[in-house]
Amino acid sequence: MERARAGENVRSGADEEALFLAGYDITAWPRPSLAVDVAILTIAAGAAHVVLVERTRPPAQGRWALPGGFVRIDESLDDAVGRVLERETGLRDMYTAQLATFGEVDRDPRGRVVTVAHYALVPAARIEDVVTGRAGCALARVTPAGPGGDAPFRLVVPGGAQALAFDHDAIVAAAVERVQGRLWYTPVAFELVPDEFTLLDLQRVYEAILGRSLDKNGFRRRVLASGLVAPTGRRREGLRARPPELFRFAGDGRGG
Amino acid sequence: MERARAGENVRSGADEEALFLAGYDITAWPRPSLAVDVAILTIAAGAAHVVLVERTRPPAQGRWALPGGFVRIDESLDDAVGRVLERETGLRDMYTAQLATFGEVDRDPRGRVVTVAHYALVPAARIEDVVTGRAGCALARVTPAGPGGDAPFRLVVPGGAQALAFDHDAIVAAAVERVQGRLWYTPVAFELVPDEFTLLDLQRVYEAILGRSLDKNGFRRRVLASGLVAPTGRRREGLRARPPELFRFAGDGRGG
DNA sequence: CCAAAAGTGTTCCTATTACACCCATGA
C-alpha cells in the first residue's frame, strides 16, 4: 500500500487530487455511446402488450423498435428515460425501473452503442389515447408461455410477425421475465391497474403477465392477506351481474 | 406508419441505410464515458467478503475501491469485465453477472462516467494467494443483517471503518442483495464452494450470504431434494469427528 | 327464472420449521 508514488511530491490528498483533475481530459480516449431503451408494458384485453415506435430514420428504418435515445452528457439515466419517454410517446410520470445493460459491440450499425434497458409499467387507460392518437406508435401483444414453454413468450407486432430493430426483442424478453419474477414479491402489479380496481382486474393482470390462469379464491385470499389492498366501500355498477367491490392500493406510495 | 418520408427519394431499405450510415458520425456529440466495476464476493471464515483494491492514483487516491476500469470501444461489457479482473486481481474465469448500471451525473470527479456494475463469485481457495500475494489488494468482511435489520449489511474494511471510493458502497450493497435474492432459486451458491464440498460447507455459504443460521436437517433435505448435488463417494478425512460425505454440483454446467 | 359474474368453505398436499435423537471418529 504505497499512498504516494516514488518521484512525486508528497502533498495533502485534496491538493494532489485537484492537481490531477485539472490536467485530466476524460474525453481523450475513444469510448462507446450510451443510450436508454424502454419497454413500456401494459395490460389490454386480458393480455400483456408493449409499446412500439416505428423508426422513421435509419438504421432499421420502417421497423418497429422500443422508445429510446441517447443519454446526454449532463443528465442521469433516470432523467434520460423520462425525457425519451415523453418525446416518443407523450407519457410522463410512469413507473420505470432499470432492467439490464446491453453492450455487444455490433448491436448498432451506427457504431458502438451501449444501451441501458429499462421497463415501464402503466395502466391501459393512460396509454390508449397515446397509441391511437400518435403516428408511428403501436401496441404489440406479448403472450408469455407459462413456465415450461419452449420460447419464453410470443410477440405479435401490428404488421405481421417481424423481429424488432436492434436487439430489442431481447429487451422485451428481459422485461417480461423481470416483471414475472417480481410480481409476487413486489407491488409492481398495482402499476398496471387504475387507482380503483376489482380483485378480478388485478387477477387478470397477474394472469396476463404470468401466462397462466390462477385460482380465483386462492388469489383473492392471497391478495387480501398481503395487506396491500384496502376496500374503498364502493362497487363497480352497470354490469349485468353482481357489482364487484372496488379496492385501492394500500402500500407505502407504491414502489417496485 | 409512413415508411418513406416526404421529400426523400424512395429507395430500397438497404441502400438508404447504407447511404445514411456512410455520412453518419456517432462521435459528433458529447457523451458519457463507460466503465465496469466488479464486486468479487467470496466466503472466508464463515463470513462473506468482497475484494477491494487500493486506488494508487487520483481520484480517491489511497482509498479502497472495487476493481474496475473503462470499457474500450471494441470490447463487449463481458470482455471488459474479464480484462479488468485479470489486470487488477490476476483472477480469470470467475463466474460473473451483471448487476446494475449507475449513472448519476456527479458520481466521478473526473467527469461523466457511467459504470456497469457486476458481481463475481469465487471459492475462497482460489482467492487466498491473490489477496495475500498482491500489493494493494485486500478482503473486506461483509456482514449481512438478517431480514429486518436496520442497515442491509456492515462492511469491515482492513484499515478501520471507511467509505469506499465513488459509489462503490452502493454497488457492494446491490451485489449482496442480488446474491441473497438468487441464492435459493439459482445455483449461484455452488460458485462459492470448491468442486468437492460437504453439505455443511454449502450451508455455511448460505448462512454467510443470508446473515442468519439455518436448520441443519432442513437444509440437507432441501439441497438433496433439489437434485443439484451428487455424492462423490468420498469423505473428507483428518477431522476430529465423523468424516463427512463429499458432494459435487450436478447441474448443467453451473449457471446463474 | 336464467345467465353471468362475485364471493366463500373445505380439503388435500407440499414445503418449511423446529427439535430431538443417534452415529462415527480422534484424542
Place this chain on the structure above:
DNA sequence: TCATGGGTGTAATAGGAACACTTTTGG
C-alpha cells in the same frame, strides 16, 4: 469415554392448489 461434528426421524405448521358451492345482480 468423551467431546465434536455428521447424519436422521418426526411432529407441527403455514401456504398454495383444486374444487364445489352460494350469492347477487341484469335481462
